[in-house]
Amino acid sequence: MEEDYSPPREDEEYFTCPHCGIFGEQQWEELTSGEFPLENHPKLCRCWRCKRISLWFGGMMIIPATGGAPPPSPDLPESVRADYDEARAVAGRSRRAAAALLRVAVENLCIHLNGPQRNLDEHIGLLVAKGLAEETAEMFDAVRLVGNNAAHPIDRIGLDERPEIVQTLFWLVNEIARDVITRPKQRAAATAWIPPEERARIAARNRKAIEKLERSRDTGVEPTDVPDQGKDA
Numbered sequence: 655m656e657e658d659y660s661p662p663r664e665d666e667e668y669f670t671c672p673h674c675g676i677f678g679e680q681q682w683e684e685l686t687s688g689e690f691p692l693e694n695h696p697k698l699c700r701c702w703r704c705k706r707i708s709l710w711f712g713g714m715m716i717i718p719a720t721g722g723a724p725p726p727s728p729d730l731p732e733s734v735r736a737d738y739d740e741a742r743a744v745a746g747r748s749r750r751a752a753a754a755l756l757r758v759a760v761e762n763l764c765i766h767l768n769g770p771q772r773n774l775d776e777h778i779g780l781l782v783a784k785g786l787a788e789e790t791a792e793m794f795d796a797v798r799l800v801g802n803n804a805a806h807p808i809d810r811i812g813l814d815e816r817p818e819i820v821q822t823l824f825w826l827v828n829e830i831a832r833d834v835i836t837r838p839k840q841r842a843a844a845t846a847w848i849p850p851e852e853r854a855r856i857a858a859r860n861r862k863a864i865e866k867l868e869r870s871r872d873t874g875v876e877p878t879d880v881p882d883q884g885k886d887a
């Protein structure tokens with residue numbers, strides 16, 4: 655996936671191309687007609703790299719229908735990818751529908767991680783309690799908030815003025831997948847060779863260090879760093 659994803663926005667000179675996925679220069683041309691007044695300012699936009707064209711109407715990318723949304727992470731569970739693809743299919747027509755569907759995708763991912771019978775807000779709290787980094791939780795919450803906003807009549811976060819927010823949600827869902835699925839999988843594969851007895855010793859060391867720190871918090875005395883005798887540092 656393109657690392658420096660920048661959502662497409664009308665009249666923007668640089669963004670991530672909806673066709674080739676490369677961040678690059680975009681050339682714009684407003685469509686005109688000698689005979690008929692054209693409403694909603696239809697425009698063509700051409701990627702400088704791949705030379706392919708997107709069609710814009712009323713400030714939205716109509717073709718391709720994905721609205722420039724990147725493809726889903728292959729590491730997402732199949733049901734989550736299905737929600738994501740559905741959101742992508744409508745992104746060029748309805749940002750609100752896409753935002754609501756991405757919220758469903760994230761909720762399905764939480765069910766995959768936590769099991770059912772919670773609302774999304776509780777799911778995210780539980781993931782943090784289980785050790786999820788707060789930076790990653792913030793990405794979950796961003797998708798939750800925009801999705802909630804899209805499903806209510808009052809636009810509380812200015813989705814109409816900042817349509818690129820929805821495009822950014824697609825990127826966020828893939829970043830979440832990277833943090834909670836791809837990276838842990840890669841880390842597990844890269845450290846799978848550590849022998850079980852060493853894993854047991856590491857776990858005991860960590861427990862001991864945590865207990866020591868907790869005791870020092872209770873007593874107000876700084877923990878001393880005495881390495882285990884007879885072990886490599």
Ligand SMILES: [Zn+2]
Nearest residue numbers: 671674701704
């Ligand atoms: Zn391109």
